[in-house]
Amino acid sequence: GDSVTQMEGPVTLSEEAFLTINCTYTATGYPSLFWYVQYPGEGLQLLLKATKADDKGSNKGFEATYRKETTSFHLEKGSVQVSDSAVYFCALRGRQATSGTYKYIFGTGTRLKVLA
Amino acid sequence: GAGVSQSPRYKVTKRGQDVALRCDPISGHVSLYWYRQALGQGPEFLTYFNYEAQQDKSGLPNDRFSAERPEGSISTLTIQRTEQRDSAMYRCASSLLAGAPDTQYFGPGTRLTVL
Numbered sequence: 001g002d003s004v005t006q007m008e009g010p011v012t013l014s015e016e017a018f019l020t021i022n023c024t025y026t027a028t029g030y031p032s033l034f035w036y037v038q039y040p041g042e043g044l045q046l047l048l049k050a051t052k053a054d055d056k057g058s059n060k061g062f063e064a065t066y067r068k069e070t071t072s073f074h075l076e077k078g079s080v081q082v083s084d085s086a087v088y089f090c091a092l093r094g095r096q097a098t099s100g101t102y103k104y105i106f107g108t109g110t111r112l113k114v115l116a
Numbered sequence: 117g118a119g120v121s122q123s124p125r126y127k128v129t130k131r132g133q134d135v136a137l138r139c140d141p142i143s144g145h146v147s148l149y150w151y152r153q154a155l156g157q158g159p160e161f162l163t164y165f166n167y168e169a170q171q172d173k174s175g176l177p178n179d180r181f182s183a184e185r186p187e188g189s190i191s192t193l194t195i196q197r198t199e200q201r202d203s204a205m206y207r208c209a210s211s212l213l214a215g216a217p218d219t220q221y222f223g224p225g226t227r228l229t230v231l
Binding site: 089 | 209220221
């Protein structure tokens with residue numbers, strides 16, 4: 001079945017450092033890919049998405065490119081801030097072959113801690 | 117406007133009791149999803165609805181779990197004869213469109229603890 005694998009955390013960086021959080025996926029067909037963020041004490045919220053190969057999603061200085069050849073959707077930010085400290089989840093939305101319905105699959109999450 | 121709301125926010129129950137968790141989606145949103153999230157893990161899909169129709173319930177762990185959305189708005193996830201392994205955060209999400217890879221808006225979750 002479909003799956004998402006993301007790098008284990010925690011990731012600890014100094015403010016203004018470059019961030020990469022790796023995400024790879026396994027899916028049949030052409031899934032849509034997402035990054036969600038969960039700030040402390042809050043629910044999940046969409047950070048960015050890409051719906052087809054080579055699309056780049058971007059938001060709040062974060063970006064990720066849908067790479068079908070490497071089945072990856074790595075999250076990057078050029079200069080992190082303390083306020084970026086959160087848990088980041090990679091997810092895919094894939095169509096189920098048997099039922100034809102869509103299902104979201106989430107990774108286990110990567111905790112980011114940014115130090116001032 | 118109002119986001120997705122869930123109630124109760126916290127539920128502590130004894131093993132063997134039934135619980136009902138409520139989700140109130142954003143008004144007008146067609147799709148509604150239920151997830152279970154264990155500590156340190158990502159959300160795990162349980163089931164979802166388009167309007168009042170349950171589209172996929174393949175993620176429900178067993179027949180003690182059921183969900184309904186009778187009028188295409190509020191949804192209830194019911195767990196019968198709860199067990200300690202049911203303890204988790206239960207999250208609800210809604211999205212405006214049914215067919216497209218639309219943004220899901222998550223509620224704050226219900227933390228269920230089964231003693």
